[in-house]
Amino acid sequence: MLPNVVLFQGVDLSGRAGLWETDGTAAGTFELTGIVGTFGTGLYPVNFKPLNANEVLFNGTDKSGLSGLWESDGTAGGTHELTGIANAAATGAGLFPYGLTAYDGKVLFTGYDAAGALGLWVTDGTSKGTQELTVAGALTTITAGLPAGLNPSNFTLYKWLRLFRGFRRER
Secondary structure, X not given: OEOOEEEEEXXXXXXXXXXXXXXXOOOOOEEOOOOOOEEOOEOOOXXXXXXXXXXXXXXXXXXXXXXXXXXXXXXXXXXXXXXXXXXXXOOOOEOOOEEEEEEXXXXXXXXXXXXXXXXXXXXXXXXXXXXXXXXXXXEOOOEOOEOOEOOOOOOOOOOOXXXXXXXXXXX
């Protein structure tokens, strides 16, 4: 993810799920301690996605117990929640970003808005640059047990679709 290191969720001796880093060696594997604003029992980081060569985004649990969008540069001091995101859920599970998918210098993801609807979000790695995309035709009420919203899932990327015409040799 970051140059020459990988970030991952690990559990320390106190039983807290935190953010760990490794360079692939035992000596180079350690927990990033002292991250400000994490939940009392751990950050619970999941769904890591590189934004660029120096930043990784992930879903983490803040001091209020809400799941939010976090960013890390691989240091404790450079790991923080993106707060103040307009229209992001501030109750329930929180924004709860998942399905993070890098695309064209940004990251797309599914998340809850302030109305409790699941929508398609995009971020450039800043609070101000994180917003829900308003999509025409999205579900507006709870239907068949699905929450309101677009409910995007199973992201996949493709840049070019190339079709080939095949010829079969007759025998």
